[in-house]
Amino acid sequence: MFFSSRMTVAIAAFAAVLALAAVPPSAEAAKKKEQPAAQENEPNFSKEFRKNAGPVQKDVTDQKWPEVLAGVAQLEALPELNDDDWRVILNWKLQAQQATGDTDGLMKTLQDWLERGFATPEQKIQFNQNLAAYYSKKDDAEKTMQYYTAFIDANPDPDPQEIAVLGRLYLQRDDNEQGAAWLNKAIAKAESRGEQPDELYFQLLDRAYVQMKDPERRLSNLEELAKRYPKGDYYSRILAIYGQGSKDDRVLMLNAYRLVLLDTGLTTVGEHLAYADHALVLGSPGEALRAMEKGMAAGIVPRAGSNQEIVTEAKTAMARDRKDLPRDSQVAAKDPKGELDVKIGLGYYSLGDWDNAVETVRSGLSKGGVKRVDDANLLLGAALVEKGLYDEARQAFAAASSAATDPYMKRVAGLWTAFAARKVGAAGGG
Secondary structure, eight states: OOOOTTOOOOHHHHHHHHTOOSOOOOHHHHHHSOOOOOOTTOOOOOHHHHHHHHHHHHHHHTTOHHHHHHHHHHHHTSTTOOHHHHHHHHHHHHHHHHHHTOHHHHHHHHHHHHHTTOOOHHHHHHHHHHHHHHHHHTTOHHHHHHHHHHHHHHOSSOOHHHHHHHHHHHHHTTOHHHHHHHHHHHHHHHHHTTOOOOHHHHHHHHHHHHHHTOHHHHHHHHHHHHHHSOOHHHHHHHHHHHHHHTTSOHHHHHHHHHHHHHHTOOOSHHHHHHHHHHHHHHTOHHHHHHHHHHHHHTTOSOOOHHHHHHHHHHHHHHHHHHHHHHHHHHHHHHOSSSHHHHHHHHHHHHHTOHHHHHHHHHHHHHHOOOSOHHHHHHHHHHHHHHTTOHHHHHHHHHHHHHHOOSHHHHHHHHHHHHHHHHHHHHHTOO
16 A cells, blocks of 8 residues: 555564563462562562463573464463453563564454553554554555554654555545545645645645535645646646636636746647637737747647647737837826836737836836736736746735735736745745
8 A cells, every 4th residue: 555664563672662571470489488569560460370471481481482372372261360461471472473473463462452551652653553554455444544543643743644644545435525634734744844745645635626526625736736846737727727717717817828838838739729819819919929839849739720820910910019019108108097008018028028028017007007906917027037036026926916806816826926936946046
């Protein structure tokens, strides 16, 4: 299954803990001198056990393990055995079963030790872990869950991977709610240790949320996946959910596609074509061209006639913008409101003129009167990213999130922020 290599039986350490080097005195030896009052924690063996244990102890000392097992079976049949008797009996059984390779018997004895309440806190951790691994190999799902749950309950500081195993056990039982809860605990535990949670935890959560028909938690989890482990496949799922949830809002989707193309690249023909369509409609033909050319270069978008028509349309619109933007910029500079400046900034971004894009969008935002402040700040942040100014970009994305009234725009701003933060980490600064 998926248990860690730490799940090994440690009987030698167990025997050392019991410290049974001293032989329980026989009944005859007990008669030879008066026994002092029992000290605290000193074993108090029963009369029958003292009388019969000597030969078994000798076989243990001589390591005659088959004889030990036979003798222990006789001791177990004695009447009125107390807990001290049973501690020694089970210890001898464990040593003999380990020496003879009787794994089944060994595990049964560990169960007896736990059920009798003899286990120390450390033994509860180790023995329940061993039993869970044992029953996992035997494909006994119920007992695997029983003992692994007991292992987690007994462990004051389980590793994130150990916590995640319990989540996976619940998922195998189709208990997706509990499975998701434990996987989220594994993520939280990793973060509390300053560690990056394993990508697998988020992948398993995605499946669980699909089974649970919980689109909200699924989307949040997918976004965490894309932020921490950016991959085209994760972004594809996010784009599909954004498109469906927003009814394919063009402004939203343009900002989302813009990010994905820049981060991991788009993965399907449909994504490239949709990005190009939104970009052309919203006045950014250069983005449409970049989407198509990157898709064709990657072998994703066919160089078919209809696709070539999109390329030609984008190039024609870009040529027109190069001619008109200088004049339009002068008009925008005289306008007391900033809406036109932002539109001019989009034109510069379309052409790949990041400097002028930043300047004109900032000018528009400073004037006020911008209809979509969230969209304008996302555009500003994207241009700053292209310039390698990641810390400034993060400020723009934070402003976009604050201004957004659409929850999906806040989500896109969050993805952009995470992207810029990764760039800061990779570059060592903004």
